[in-house]
Amino acid sequence: MSTSPVIIRASSFGSLFDCPARWIAINLEGRQVPQNGKAALGTALHTGTAVFDGERAKGQVPSVSAATDAAVEAVRRPSDETDWDGEQVNAEKIAASLTEKYCREESDNHFFVAVEVNVEALHLTDLNITLTGTADRVAFDEMGYGVCDIKSGKQIVGTDGTVRTAGHAAQLGVYELVAEAATGLEIRSPAKIIGLQTNLTPEKQRIGVGEITGAREVLLGDADNTGLLTTAASLVHGAIPPWGNPKSMMCHVRYCPNFQTCFWRK
Ligand code: SF4
Numbered sequence: 001m002s003t004s005p006v007i008i009r010a011s012s013f014g015s016l017f018d019c020p021a022r023w024i025a026i027n028l029e030g031r032q033v034p035q036n037g038k039a040a041l042g043t044a045l046h047t048g049t050a051v052f053d054g055e056r057a058k059g060q061v062p063s064v065s066a067a068t069d070a071a072v073e074a075v076r077r078p079s080d081e082t083d084w085d086g087e088q089v090n091a092e093k094i095a096a097s098l099t100e101k102y103c104r105e106e107s108d109n110h111f112f113v114a115v116e117v118n119v120e121a122l123h124l125t126d127l128n129i130t131l132t133g134t135a136d137r138v139a140f141d142e143m144g145y146g147v148c149d150i151k152s153g154k155q156i157v158g159t160d161g162t163v164r165t166a167g168h169a170a171q172l173g174v175y176e177l178v179a180e181a182a183t184g185l186e187i188r189s190p191a192k193i194i195g196l197q198t199n200l201t202p203e204k205q206r207i208g209v210g211e212i213t214g215a216r217e218v219l220l221g222d223a224d225n226t227g228l229l230t231t232a233a234s235l236v237h238g239a240i241p242p243w244g245n246p247k248s249m250m251c252h253v254r255y256c257p258n259f260q261t262c263f264w265r266k
Helices: 012-016 020-027 037-057 064-076 087-109 169-183 228-236
Strands: 005-010 112-122 128-139 142-155 191-197 207-212
Touching: 005 012, 005 020, 005 228, 012 128, 012 142, 012 169, 012 228, 037 064, 037 087, 037 112, 037 128, 037 142, 064 087, 087 191, 087 207, 112 169, 128 169, 128 228, 142 169, 169 191
Parallel strands: 005 128, 142 191
Antiparallel strands: 112 128, 128 142, 191 207
């Protein structure tokens, strides 16, 4: 059993419970697979929209072209090794058009006070884990301060405009802890997911917003339920033996470094 604090990146928190064996291979054993084109496109959309919202949060006049240029550049030169599987040209088109749509139609609906707030290390000494990561946005609304997370994908926004929020509470709860530690602001407003639907045809791209109230409760638990932070600590320190989840959407040779030798995948 590990006795040193274990670092958990906020963005990886959900994947720890999706397949603990895969999470351990990547995050504790340092085994990697190239990121896929979908993840690289997501990073590009984060990059472009952050340029625009960063200027807004600083009180500057934001530039749509600077935002789209940054998104396109992120597709052309991703910082991590990427397996595009022939999709890089399309990803560039989507990054440009969807970033522009976000800047023109969505950004102004939010009053952002901080963009890409980062915490180097949030030590949870009683659990012997350290949270680290970046919250996409902190916004202010009638309920107070809250986090906004930008998520992209083909299915993230339905044709009726509804954003798929199910399964994201734990990760957004971690972002709330990160944002509070980084900004000193009290996070009270429901967490929001700003969904960017990545259709290749710009006219069919959809942007929507979904809310999660009480995101932190699943992390902290209550009188009847053990919070996921406690379970996460037990997993990463070996108090609970890890298991594999062959039903995971990430159980694929392109996404999991364990795939060829995995005990759990029969
Ligand atoms: S191969 Fe599948 S079950 Fe095994 S660690 Fe990877 S994702 Fe989990």
